[in-house]
Amino acid sequence: MIPLFKEFPRLGENLAYVDFFAKPTPVTRLKNIGKAIGLDNLYIKQDGLTGSPFGGNKVRKLEFILADAVKKGFQEVMTFGYAGSNHALATSIHAKKLGLHSISMLLRQHNAQYVRNNLLMSLYNNTEIHHYTGKKILSCAIPVQNLLHKIKRGKKPYNIPPGGSTPRGITGFINAAFELNEQIKQNKIPKPDLLYIGLGTCGTYIGLLIGFKVLGLNIKIVPVRIIEHSVANEKVMTGYFRRTVNFLCSIDNTFPRISLLPRDLIPRDEFLGLGYAQFTRAGIKAIKMMEENEGIKLDGTYTGKIFSAIINDAGKGILQDKNVLFWNTLNSRDISTYIKGLPYQKLPKALHCYFTEEIPPFNRL
């Protein structure tokens, strides 16, 4: 049984949940790169190994979301993201495992090799994809697409917001906090003083934050911004926090009514660079260092930027003698064998631009 349900049996009785991967994901010491940047106690939580053939942080959310879709009798799910969205891909792959048809509503983004790879993997998976080329921000495009789609089909799919950040999805990361707590108790890892994580749609961060508060576990989470303020901001974080706590309290009244502090709402903004999916020099350096020292692959949109925050802070000496945990949220399963030789021409025409246009020099990694 997952640790959240052990602690709160009523959640276990009432929340739909499907087990997609072996838990706990490993925590290991990053000895080499730790040495290179002057950190004796640097660890990684390998959430790239959730899910197969595609892991990453979204799978923890999908264990709760997709189970709910099945329980409620839906046959189709619809989700949203940018063209290379890890979330949209993880959703379609795991939806298929449960016999659900999936629809990805994708938006224009800066091109990169991983965008091509993820799109081809969606093709391999037979995902239904629509691409929205307008330059409107996420919040405008979604209702429009949603509406058009419903009218066309005449039936409503189960709606999964971008990043899977709903109270149910966020519950997956509350459980992840409980999972880490068990690993600490079993001496698999010393209690981290600091934990570095990305701030995208905010669900991953808010889930861990709620989890540590409920456990009374004193770990400072450092949320590193990887997306613009218009998407990830205090209002969004506060909303998810309240809605998730209310949701869980309404199912189990023994779930503690914890509260948010002003200092919980301050992300690290300085590693974003020009914006979402626009790689940074520091991020690319982090990717190269990780590959050379540990043989672990990071990416330019999320994990390279997050790890660049650790390198920065280590360089400034503020992590001296601290236990530091890097929570790797990036899929680490190799999808190259699935997508090799697949013709992009079989994707909807609107997506061909990602294959015909050049990848910006900075994003070639």
Ligand SMILES: *Cc1c(COP(=O)(O)O)cnc(C)c1O
């Ligand atoms: C989606 C994603 C994140 C951000 O998670 P949120 O819950 O959306 O904040 C971080 N890293 C990777 C690799 C992701 O795909």
